[in-house]
Amino acid sequence: MNKVEIRQRKKIVLPFLLIGTIIIVGTGFWIFFSERYTDITSKKISFIAGVLIFCYLIYSPVRKLIKNQPIIIFESDSIILNNNKPITIKKNEIECISVTYVNETGYFLYIQTKETIHKTNIYWLDRTPDEIKKLINV
Known part of the structure; x- marks a missing residue:
């Protein structure tokens, strides 16, 4: 058998990443620029912590997708x-x-x-x- 490399299916992964990014950016603008959350600093800190955790979790799959690394x-x-x-x-x-x-x-x-x-x-x-x-x- 020759070498067979199996990579991620971009048609499925890219829409999930795009939708997730849109949701996070939209939520960020809503939390930081909405009149409703101007005095609630804990919500803003929680959002930043959540975004950092999300970025940490998707870093490896996104890196493999961009570099087109085989799985x-x-x-x-x-x-x-x-x-x-x-x-x-x-x-x-x-x-x-x-x-x-x-x-x-x-x-x-x-x-x-x-x-x-x-x-x-x-x-x-x-x-x-x-x-x-x-x-x-x-």
Whole structure:
């Protein structure tokens, strides 16, 4: 098998980021420039803290989207998972690998080794779960 890189599906991720940004900017203008919140400093501080937490949570996915980094790389002798930091799993270390639908959360790729179980959400990726199942079976 040649090297197969699976990236994020931009058609799904970009609208969520755009809508989230519009909501945050709109809420910010409303809180900071509305007559209703001129005397309530705690609301403004809470909003700033919330925005900082939101930015922290979406930093890694946005960076991968902008740089077009692959999330999963299938190679002939290993699988590389690039969720937060790259993890290389050799094929001979894998005990079980599967694509599973979990409740209404979506599809996940489970890779079980002797030490740990690696779980990756594949809903946002540019390959369908069936295509990933075919790559696993090759």
